[in-house]
Amino acid sequence: MAFAPLDPVLHNQLRLAVISLLVSVETGDFNFLLDKTGATRGNLSTQISKLKEAGYVAVEKTFKDNYPNTLCRITPMGIKAFEQYVKAITDYLGK
């Protein structure tokens, strides 16, 4: 049996963690993602940019308490990619 190839955008620990968090909420800001993933600010920022370039995450720049705030939301394309990724790994694991 041939297995579907894994999406290279999601096949990365931090990007997968970010997408898994965003699929469960409506919006999450940068500090929420930082807190839950335990990543460094620079790395998280880079991986969010990659998810945005892939069209999986929409990023909105706002202000909170007069400080810039990055608000992230998963896109329909991101949801579809996440579902396909979950299906691919569960097929692989035979679940």
Added chain:
Amino acid sequence: MDTNLNPEQGLKLIESMIAQAKHSFQRISFYFMLWGGLLLVATLMEYFMGQAGMPNGWLGWPIMGTLGGIVAWMHGSREGQKSGVATFADRVFMWVWMAFIITLLLIIVSNVAVGSQPGPWVCLLTGMPTFITGGILRFRPLVVGGVLFWLFGMVSLFVWPEQGALLFGLALVTGYIIPGILLKRQEDGVRTA
């Protein structure tokens, strides 16, 4: 945290992140304690002023209602600013409680307009959003609290105004104040986990 994963690690990571996000509701225990406390004061004020033969015991309701509205609005604005996440459940809570407030105001105005006591209907109505919130949070004290609002509301229909006000007070303690305190404990536990 930027390495590639094997499928098993991927699945575990997904499960762990989804489980963490599940506990990302806004903190709402404050509202139950606030409204439970203020409305209990209004209820007891009306009861004891009535017992003492003093007029205008009902004035506690608009005073406490206005005070509660201002404090809840200020708290909500501050918490909304602090929170970095919005969930579908938060939106459901907002719409359920907004629908409750609108129905509550309509019940009070229409009952007063026809010279009827709104108290038992208010108690019955309050059971609904309390029960729904408890169900969504999977927090049994609020579910039980919602059921008790319904029960006390039913009984108070037959004994209002004399004992009905006391029953409403009891419903506030069992449906708002105690679940609110227990929910706060749970929220504090989740926050520090």
